[in-house]
């Protein structure tokens with residue numbers, strides 16, 4: 001079969017398996033498999049694949065048909081216009097999380113803080129920490145994760161995208177390995193409730209790390225710890241910024257007010273109009 005026919009055939013398989021972007025997936029996978037770009041595929045659509053190429057691509061199509069995410073198959077994902085290596089050790093960075101990065105940058109710029117101390121809790125692939133480091137060359141950035149495996153991926157991504165030594169990576173449970181005070185603490189923690197896990201798409205459920213997603217019975221376990229504890233690691237009037245699930249605004253608002261440690265609690269919507277970022281400022285007198 002020619003390249004054009006391979007794409008048609010893979011797209012049909014993906015469509016019948018219920019994948020939502022069948023043609024795009026087929027093109028991205030074949031381009032990546034052949035180590036070319038998608039334009040090259042169009043220019044060479046009449047070229048036949050060799051037998052080993054066709055066989056290798058067929059195996060990728062079968063894996064995608066089973067729901068394996070495109071990003072894991074091709075081994076990377078774009079976030080904040082940077083290229084991140086990803087594999088099943090880390091959550092695939094989501095475009096939604098760029099809104100959190102934007103909000104951190106905007107908040108610090110409005111305060112006139114250009115060489116901030118920033119902590120990224122639960123860094124995964126390193127997406128948030130590395131995006132912030134790329135925008136704030138004077139920032140001192142610490143990134144943590146419970147998973148040593150995730151930190152290995154994050155460190156590789158830092159090497160791929162930044163000058164050496166820009167980010168300090170620490171392994172441990174939430175604040176356990178953290179020392180010092182920060183202008184901003186940012187986190188996209190796990191926030192899926194136990195009962196919602198089975199409703200996630202099979203792409204997420206069967207392939208992405210559970211420990212990056214699950215957060216107890218109500219999905220609030222991490223917020224319930226991070227919100228009170230973060231105050232002890234923020235400079236007076238420092239900022240805590242959290243990604244939240246689209247239906248968690250009220251509950252997270254309640255956790256901020258229960259803590260009594262913050263003021264100026266606000267929320268920001270993503271570009272689909274859903275509440276996805278919580279932001280609050282440590283009260284000057286709060287000590288967590």
Ligand SMILES: C[S@@+](CC[C@H](N)C(=O)[O-])C[C@H]1O[C@@H](n2cnc3c(N)ncnc32)[C@H](O)[C@@H]1O
Nearest residue numbers: 093122123124145146147173174188189190212
């Ligand atoms: C939703 S993922 C976010 C990953 C990345 N920051 C992003 O936005 O793409 C949550 C991350 O928190 C980490 N994590 C889970 N439990 C943790 C804990 N107790 N302490 C530190 N990190 C934890 C997971 O390993 C995972 O990398």
